[in-house]
Amino acid sequence: MDATLSETQRLLRDSLRDYLRREVPFDRIRELERAGGMDEALWGHLRDAGFLGLPFAERHGGEAGELADAAILLEELTRRACIVPFLETVAAALALERHGDEAIADEIVRGVIGGTVTLAPAPSAADADVPAVAGGALDGEGRFVDYGAEVTHHLVEAVADGEPGLWLVDARGAGVRAEPLQTIARTPQAHVRYAAAPARRAGGAEALQFLRRAGRALCAVQCAAAAQQALDMTVEYTGMRVQFGRPIGSFQAVQHHCADMATQTLAARFLAFRAIWNLDQGRASDREIAKAKALASRAATEVTMQAHILHGGIGYTEEYDLHFFSRRGKERALAWGAAGECLALVAATLDEVRPWR
Amino acid sequence: MEFGWSEELETFRAEVREFLREVDTPALRAELASRMETASLSPERQRVRDALEERGWARMCWPPELGGEGRSQWFQFVLTEEFARAEIPFGAGFGSMVGPAIQRFGTEAQREKYLPGIWSNEITLCLGYSEPNAGTDLAALETLAVRDGDDWLINGQKLWTSAADTASHVWLAARTDPDAPKHRGISTFIVPMDTPGISVRGIMTMGGARTNEVFFEDARVPGDALIGEVNRGWYIIANALDHERVWIGAGGGLRHTFDRLLAHLRERRPELLEDAAVRARLVELELDLDVMEGLVLTNASIVAAGDTPTMEASMSKIWTSDLRYRISSVAMELLGREGALAEESGDCAPLAGELERIYRNSPVQRFGGGTNDVQRDIIARRGLGLPR
Numbered sequence: 001m002d003a004t005l006s007e008t009q010r011l012l013r014d015s016l017r018d019y020l021r022r023e024v025p026f027d028r029i030r031e032l033e034r035a036g037g038m039d040e041a042l043w044g045h046l047r048d049a050g051f052l053g054l055p056f057a058e059r060h061g062g063e064a065g066e067l068a069d070a071a072i073l074l075e076e077l078t079r080r081a082c083i084v085p086f087l088e089t090v091a092a093a094l095a096l097e098r099h100g101d102e103a104i105a106d107e108i109v110r111g112v113i114g115g116t117v118t119l120a121p122a123p124s125a126a127d128a129d130v131p132a133v134a135g136g137a138l139d140g141e142g143r144f145v146d147y148g149a150e151v152t153h154h155l156v157e158a159v160a161d162g163e164p165g166l167w168l169v170d171a172r173g174a175g176v177r178a179e180p181l182q183t184i185a186r187t188p189q190a191h192v193r194y195a196a197a198p199a200r201r202a203g204g205a206e207a208l209q210f211l212r213r214a215g216r217a218l219c220a221v222q223c224a225a226a227a228q229q230a231l232d233m234t235v236e237y238t239g240m241r242v243q244f245g246r247p248i249g250s251f252q253a254v255q256h257h258c259a260d261m262a263t264q265t266l267a268a269r270f271l272a273f274r275a276i277w278n279l280d281q282g283r284a285s286d287r288e289i290a291k292a293k294a295l296a297s298r299a300a301t302e303v304t305m306q307a308h309i310l311h312g313g314i315g316y317t318e319e320y321d322l323h324f325f326s327r328r329g330k331e332r333a334l335a336w337g338a339a340g341e342c343l344a345l346v347a348a349t350l351d352e353v354r355p356w357r
Numbered sequence: 358m359e360f361g362w363s364e365e366l367e368t369f370r371a372e373v374r375e376f377l378r379e380v381d382t383p384a385l386r387a388e389l390a391s392r393m394e395t396a397s398l399s400p401e402r403q404r405v406r407d408a409l410e411e412r413g414w415a416r417m418c419w420p421p422e423l424g425g426e427g428r429s430q431w432f433q434f435v436l437t438e439e440f441a442r443a444e445i446p447f448g449a450g451f452g453s454m455v456g457p458a459i460q461r462f463g464t465e466a467q468r469e470k471y472l473p474g475i476w477s478n479e480i481t482l483c484l485g486y487s488e489p490n491a492g493t494d495l496a497a498l499e500t501l502a503v504r505d506g507d508d509w510l511i512n513g514q515k516l517w518t519s520a521a522d523t524a525s526h527v528w529l530a531a532r533t534d535p536d537a538p539k540h541r542g543i544s545t546f547i548v549p550m551d552t553p554g555i556s557v558r559g560i561m562t563m564g565g566a567r568t569n570e571v572f573f574e575d576a577r578v579p580g581d582a583l584i585g586e587v588n589r590g591w592y593i594i595a596n597a598l599d600h601e602r603v604w605i606g607a608g609g610g611l612r613h614t615f616d617r618l619l620a621h622l623r624e625r626r627p628e629l630l631e632d633a634a635v636r637a638r639l640v641e642l643e644l645d646l647d648v649m650e651g652l653v654l655t656n657a658s659i660v661a662a663g664d665t666p667t668m669e670a671s672m673s674k675i676w677t678s679d680l681r682y683r684i685s686s687v688a689m690e691l692l693g694r695e696g697a698l699a700e701e702s703g704d705c706a707p708l709a710g711e712l713e714r715i716y717r718n719s720p721v722q723r724f725g726g727g728t729n730d731v732q733r734d735i736i737a738r739r740g741l742g743l744p745r
Contacts, residue, residue, distance in 0.1 A: 001359060001361065001362055001654060001661075002661070004658050004659070004662060006358060009358060068358050235741045235742065235743060238743065239742070239743055239744055249737075249744055250743065252734065254743075255733065255736075255737030256733040258743060259733035259734075259737045259741070260733070262736055262740065262741060263652070263672040263675065266651070266669070267651040267652055267672075270651035270654065270655055271651050273358060273360070274360040277358065277359070281361065291643070291644055292647075294644065295644055343637070343640055346640045346643065346644075347633070347636040347637055350619070350630070350636055350639060350640065353619055353643070355616045
């Protein structure tokens with residue numbers, strides 16, 4: 001047990017943090033949000049720096065690192081409001097590597113590490129036409145597919161002969177139509193329609209379960225990161241902003257909000273990383289991940305919005321950077337299972353609570 | 358980053374559990390039920406302590422030069438956690454906070470003089486901090502210690518001195534320079550309670566425990582009663598308080614209370630568990646416990662790495678103490694009138710009266726050890742760096 005970063009992890013974090021500080025100013029994020037699409041230049045750096053291979057096995061050309069290492073990078077990317085399909089690509093490729101078809105996994109993971117493959121998971125939605133595969137052709141729709149129009153491949157949750165599984169679809173091939181959606185996050189998302197899209201079966205129920213778990217746990221890290229960034233900005237701003245002849249951060253009312261925000265954020269981050277670590281070790285439960293995501297979702301919502309209240313007018317402006325985290329934080333709070341969905345799972349499985357340790 | 362328990366610690370945990378099963382006798386339970394919340398160990402608790410010493414677990418995490426084995430603090434953490442789970446009080450008094458302070462700030466001679474006794478509980482401690490006019494504003498304390506030759510002469514009054522009636526020593530904060538700014542004129546002492554001039558008067562509390570007033574009238578102690586540099590006591594106190602907060606957080610045992618609540622609902626009130634609204638409230642408590650665990654383990658990680666948590670210790674203290682109130686209050690509400698039943702009601706009391714007892718003593722957890730709003734000040738100022 002050790003909740004602190006290892007020396008290697010600290011170096012990893014600092015290396016990406018320094019790069020982002022230098023090369024990805026928030027005005028660049030503004031441009032990207034306006035223009036749409038993903039940050040290709042940043043993706044190129046992630047590839048060149050070897051960041052795309054961290055959690056993958058050596059047999060696929062990876063670094064055989066931990067999923068937590070990738071999560072540490074994701075945290076930094078989120079704290080800079082970067083627009084890259086990192087979570088999506090890592091979660092999908094890892095699901096294939098750990099539980100999917102070995103030949104496809106080898107091709108896809110090598111492609112990811114080489115920068116030629118990016119992935120978008122297309123989970124099924126209750127209120128949509130669940131994709132079905134027959135004779136290698138996939139029909140149906142994927143709702144809320146993050147980076148659906150930007151990536152090279154979709155990993156589609158679909159059913160064949162009544163069996164759920166994951167199918168790999170060439171996103172730029174025949175039979176795939178991605179209609180862009182605009183969300184509160186202003187990051188790429190698409191409603192995808194598949195019409196006889198050629199699909200390869202890439203994994204079964206286990207791969208699907210891993211993808212859902214990894215997506216949810218990594219999304220919890222993003223939620224905690226949005227909260228952390230909003231908190232740090234609030235501490236910095238209220239420490240400087242003078243009213244009534246003193247920095248507003250010296251008022252107890254402000255300080256106590258910050259203290260509670262910090263507590264909520266620290267716990268959300270701990271639990272998100274613990275879920276990631278347990279998942280990586282093959283011993284996470286849906287229940288643990290759901291609890292971590294529920295708490296992180298709340299932090300992403302409550303801490304970022306409280307940050308606005310403490311900032312006042314300046315934080316409400318487009319030119320200030322806080323809205324990246326409150327908008328994105330709320331969107332991430334809903335992605336991969338909103339708090340309500342997660343808590344319903346936890347409540348339904350209350351009988352699984354075992355005596356402590 | 359690593360969130361699993363090593364095999365070594367898992368084995369140790371199993372050993373501690375086995376140990377606790379062995380020492381958990383009806384005589385011990387009877388003694389605990391008689392609410393002897395005192396510093397010196399009642400006979401059965403002394404027996405547990407002796408058995409602990411025999412196993413070599415009482416000082417295993419202390420450095421070898423002080424008679425310890427220098428084991429990782431995680432062993433201490435597991436030990437404390439398992440005692441809490443078994444609902445057997447661990448040690449007594451404040452040795453776990455004063456010990457580290459003496460280790461860090463005392464002289465070689467003082468370490469040798471006091472630490473072995475603190476281990477074995479031959480030295481038991483009470484905290485001489487609060488006074489009638491110095492509560493949350495502890496630095497306003499007025500008890501005076503004046504040099505008299507090689508000795509110190511102490512005069513004044515302490516309040517809320519729990520265990521003063523049974524402790525062998527008081528860990529005392531006293532003013533040594535009345536002219537200095539209030540934080541810079543305080544020193545810390547370790548004073549035998551049988552020193553002539555010290556008298557104790559008891560005060561009963563709603564939580565069931567006794568606390569005390571302590572009076573000092575020309576109490577004379579030798580020069581080596583001073584721990585650390587003169588007038589540097591505030592720093593030492595702050596350091597020691599951080600240690601206290603860590604263990605307040607770790608010793609909660611609340612997770613076990615939640616387990617017992619679920620067991621009670623399953624066995625005696627299954628109809629409540631069918632209710633979606635009840636389940637939703639239980640889930641919220643479970644999330645709160647996860648948060649507590651995250652904060653406690655974060656603290657323990659910092660301690661195990663050889664650092665002293667500050668902000669994190671305060672977070673853990675606030676959360677755990679608030680949660681003591683919340684769990685007991687919500688659980689009592691879910692159970693309805695049954696929830697109010699105390700231990701004395703016998704078998705019909707849920708969780709053997711634990712809910713009622715936790716609820717009743719939850720206020721002192723929240724305002725004691727530095728009230729929770731002061732903890733928020735500490736998080737904001739010392740942790741986040743917000744201006745004063």
